[in-house]
Amino acid sequence: MPEAGRKLSLAAWVWVLIAGLAVFELVARPLIHAAIPSDESWEAASAFVRARYQPTDRLVAAPSWADPIVRSHLGDLLSLRAAAPSDLAGIDRVWEISIRGATTRDEPPALEEDFDGVRVRMWPVSTDEVLYDFVENVENAEVELVGTDGSNACPWTSARPSGGGLGHGPMTPTERFVCDPRRPWLWVGATVLQDLELQPRRCIWQHPAGTDPVRVTFPDAPLGERLVVRGGIDYNSERRRVHGPVTLRVWIDGRLAAELVHHDGDGWSGIDLDTSELGFDRAEVRFETSATDPTARLFCWSASSQRGRSD
């Protein structure tokens, strides 16, 4: 009988365990649902941020999947550059709007408010000052397609943008430099790239045409202490890591200042050029892209002149 008693208790344990799992599942669903912030919470948190937001602030959502919700409430405050930053320069404060206890920073915030499940936190940050953003000034550049028989200017054109769609790469903006209508990808303009980490990057599309460079010249660009250059290739082209590298050469006043060779797999990356010793505040800055094989080299770069904060 002790054996029978032991078996019975084991079976009863299994029964209780399974019944317990069922109860757990039944209870968990309403608990999960109760933890979802209401629209009112999102609106209250957004109103709080909106009242304090400044143009040099940055907004981040935590977890990142909540980003569309944050943008639906506060997206009108964000420029494309702010929503798709190429680097962290030019930011005074970071606002984090989070749910589910998610966070993007470990240090204690300067400000924190909770709106019934939506938490707002703010940190003052001191990043470098942006003196000149080449991406936002692309229409001031001169663009040419260099060939063996000289160079051809690419005119600034207002034309039909691309249709959009999965695998189509960055959106062609309405206004852009068009280098060769027969090669519709051979344009230069400001767009947003999906980088290798699927993150948005505000940048200048400059697809290489081959070994002869596509040249973008800013005749009189302000310089600071650093010229920060970043570049990357569209996610769909870079992820397979089967294509050749893209070379981005940076010339300052006719001298080669840097050469960035971007290989598949590098992701959004680049170089910081020290311009503090050049001895001039403004210069002609030229960016040239080339590739031995330009196939599927959906290259996009950003650059900005930056200097450290004086305060």
Next chain:
Amino acid sequence: MTNARALKGRDHLIGAGLCVAYVLLLVGTATDLGMSRDESFYVHAAKSYAGWVSQLFSDPALAFGRESIDRAWAYNWEHPAWMKLSFAWSWLAQKHLGLFPNESLAFRFPGMLTAGLLLWLIYAWGASVMRRQGALFAALAFALMPRVFYLSHLACFDIPIAFFVTLTAYTYWRALADRRWVPLVGLAFGLALATKHNSWILPGIFLIHFLWIRRDEARAGRIERSSVMWLPSMLVVGPLILVGTWPWLWHDTWARLLAYGRFHLSHVHYTYEYLGVSYFEPPLPVSVPFVMTSFTVSLTVLALALFGLYHRREGLRLPWRTKLGDATGLRTEVLWLGCMLAPMLAIALPTSPIFGGTKHWITAYPFLALFAGWGLVAAVERAELDAWTGLRWPSWAFAVLCLLPGAAETAHSHPFGLSHYTPVAGGVPGAADLGMNRQFWGFTTGSLAEWISSRLPDGGSVWICDTTNGAWAMMQRDGLIPSNVRATPSMSDADLVLVHHEAHFNEVDYQAWVAYGSVQPVFVLRYDGVPIISVYENPD
């Protein structure tokens, strides 16, 4: 080890009741679901095939000609014809008799019918080997899997192939003990072949199972052995049905069969987000089908299936441990385990193309449910619930309790079936935290139909992202989307842009930002607080 018990009329009454009730439930909830991407392709194919069927009656000589066949059957040649023909017949019936309230239901009904029949079959097979309570539980546990419920609505092949695979396994199992079932094995296998390529693995599973029981019988010293006649039946009748129901193969048969095989053996890889990584080329982690199953099927059902497996472990005894004189049987446990594991392992193989969605191993779930039925019976019997209380209702109450989570999850999942995750994953928000696939097929557009209609009261245009033009057109014919709201291929021309949230679709989000110069969606369709679709509005 378990052998077959004869079914009674009452069993089929219960099975038929399950079938009818489920089909009615599916019909009643189908209008909530906008047409999905793949459905739209099969609808297009079915219409093309329906034209050929009509020609078959009006001018048979012409219909059998190569030109007519190629013209009608070239579309969607990569999938066999059986279910698409069923959709075509159903649509023809709708055209001539007006059986259904809307056109999409006409296409979807045959798939729904296979879902209902599958419940009947699960119950029947379960009732052949276990207490009816367990069999009923198994059928309902399957019906109340959220993704099964979603897929059961569709004019697709996933639930139909689950039905025909289970039917083939059942007829094979019956044929082992009763040769009258032998022709039916070939027939069922033929229909499985003619439905979807998941069926290709069945002979391998059956062969392993058969060798297992033959070894068993040999070691036990049984003179009478199980018959192998099921195999020629499968290998002869099966391909005949595949070819016979698929006119595309009536010309250039070998070349087209080879092309069909090659298409699926070297299938394109879908991009699939799993635990925060977007996989776009093999290998997909081996864990995918198992983790996805644990995240999308009720934990209680999974626990019961594991307990059922444990309870029936004697039936899984390796054949070389059988001794002379031991009793032998059909080794149903081995067959079910094979049918359950093989589809999951096929997806888990490092060389398999990347599919990802649970639908690709959904043929495993009827067997998972059957093991759960065994688990329920074992839990009730071993806890001696009936004997202890002297009443029958506590065991039924336990069964109902174990079904409730699946029922609650399924009710909550509708109409977001493919976006749904169980509490094990932390629900939909928990799965988003974990970086799990949010959706595919653009099926969630149906949940936006009302919003779109109210936003564009005078008509307009919508860039529809992952939804196909065919799916959009069907939603218009169903009356979900007004006819003056058209789909457009250009974001900049559209009044509204939809972005279906999947990690690798971020690109489309960014395209909309540039097209409209704004990062602010006018609306975000959410499911349990998780973004499903963002909608951008053209500022011009």
